[in-house]
Ligand SMILES: Nc1ncnc2c1ncn2[C@@H]1O[C@H](COP(=O)(O)OP(=O)(O)OP(=O)(O)O)[C@@H](O)[C@H]1O
């Protein structure tokens with residue numbers, strides 16, 4: 001469970017806060033979309049929820065533990081084992097094959113060999129069977145994004161965060177990503193929180209959180 | 218992180234190879250040049266230190282003054298129409314027994330050898346050459362210097378204790394057109410020539426010595442000089458050659474004789490070594506700069522290019538220190554691999570150089586081959602330089618990479 005308490009973010013050179021005292025609770029297993037106009041604070045909220053950014057005021061709790069009280073090393077571990085990220089830009093490492101990219105978090109957790117079968121299975125699940133040895137430059141944008149999703153899932157995280165995962169893709173590829181999210185949420189019970197501009201994609205979530213000028217609507 | 222570091226390096230083969238080449242060439246050059254210079258230096262030093270004495274005590278060359286003529290104590294007042302000038306024709310150590318007992322008791326003295334050194338004229342048939350003859354007791358002389366190692370013909374022991382036998386420098390014998398077991402006439406100029414029979418030949422490789430020096434027994438040299446029982450020099454070997462200077466300085470306080478440590482007698486050569494060392498050290502700095510800047514540049518560019526990777530790695534739970542390692546490893550790998558390959562190539566070059574025959578002279582060792590040092594310290598230093606410059610030039614970009622905040626990279630779209 002993720003809970004926020006008066007979550008506020010004021011960027012150093014900004015006059016208006018990007019987020020204004022957000023109180024929010026997301027239960028485990030929820031399938032949530034974050035929507036709102038450009039500049040409404042969606043990304044800001046997502047990164048605060050995911051521990052990558054820290055708030056100016058207020059708190060984020062993971063299962064009632066305040067993120068502020070977790071040590072740096074524990075945060076790294078939390079990100080490695082319990083959190084998966086998917087970004088708009090498909091951040092794959094160009095020097096590694098699809099499978100090696102997928103297995104990077106497992107390598108960090110020192111469970112590389114144990115997770116190898118799961119890496120292969122995940123790539124198959126995202127429809128990339130047979131492309132395991134390809135390098136990112138040999139894959140299309142949609143295929144790369146699916147590799148990134150497989151990578152986010154390799155450690156079987158509790159939470160999956162995605163910032164406009166379909167933003168760089170055509171609607172057909174975007175559709176496929178959202179279908180995947182839906183399936184993962186149903187089958188694995190992963191809590192999924194994603195930001196999107198697309199009304200149709202947003203509607204696929206079982207809960208929509210709408211932001212306007214840094215506040216919940 | 219080694220896995221990723223390696224992948225980064227392999228992904229940029231050409232770049233990595235060029236840097237590697239730079240480090241390799243630098244290291245190899247250091248090994249080769251140091252091998253050559255140190256080989257030369259240790260050879261010359263060995264000759265200086267062990268062929269000559271560590272410390273030489275010799276009679277002070279006294280100029281004649283009015284006071285010099287205390288020789289006539291019965292004459293109270295002497296008036297000179299023309300004051301005496303010039304040099305005493307014979308100098309000797311005034312009180313050798315004092316020195317002997319002092320040296321016998323000194324725990325730092327390994328051995329000493331009383332000598333009679335005279336400037337002489339060598340004569341064979343119609344050929345004459347000037348030079349010097351060193352008379353010594355062979356057992357003592359062999360303990361003080363390693364002349365025996367440089368014997369080309371015969372043994373230094375063949376001198377015996379008397380009998381006008383001579384061991385002669387190879388060049389001197391050549392110039393006299395003489396041969397082993399032939400007899401030379403030697404005179405000091407003031408005394409009548411005496412015959413000496415050549416029983417051995419030495420060659421130190423130092424031209425100045427080989428073309429001017431001959432050895433005889435102490436007694437024979439004293440007879441030749443016409444002053445039995447006098448000695449002119451004491452050659453001393455210490456247990457630690459480096460202490461020669463301090464030891465001499467200490468003795469100088471209470472002695473009237475001239476005391477010369479090898480550092481002073483070979484000051485000019487030592488200053489040549491200093492110049493060589495400066496050249497070598499400048500080269501070292503040049504290597505560090507070339508290799509270091511190469512690594513620094515390649516890594517700095519890489520860190521900027523790889524900001525997105527850094528962000529994604531951090532979001533996966535990699536720590537800042539993992540990121541530092543990712544880049545630091547690359548620099549170190551280049552340093553170590555370049556260093557090792559450089560050592561091997563340098564070593565091969567040294568082996569090749571050691572086979573090169575050179576014109577006989579100062580630079581040439583036994584068999585007229587170039588003298589190359591294979592001292593471990595050269596290799597340790599060369600490797601150390603390669604790795605240290607790699608460490609120093611990687612640490613800055615690597616730490617910058619570690620400091621990058623993933624959030625900032627993500628917000629700026631990974632640019
Ligand atoms: N580093 C920053 N410094 C100052 N202001 C910032 C910074 N980053 C974001 N903002 C501001 O914070 C507000 C929220 O930004 P955020 O990126 O969360 O919007 P968003 O909802 O994700 O928009 P988009 O849909 O365009 O991605 C915006 O007004 C933006 O200008």
Ligand SMILES: [Mg+2]
Pocket residue numbers: 042043044
């Ligand atoms: Mg955004």
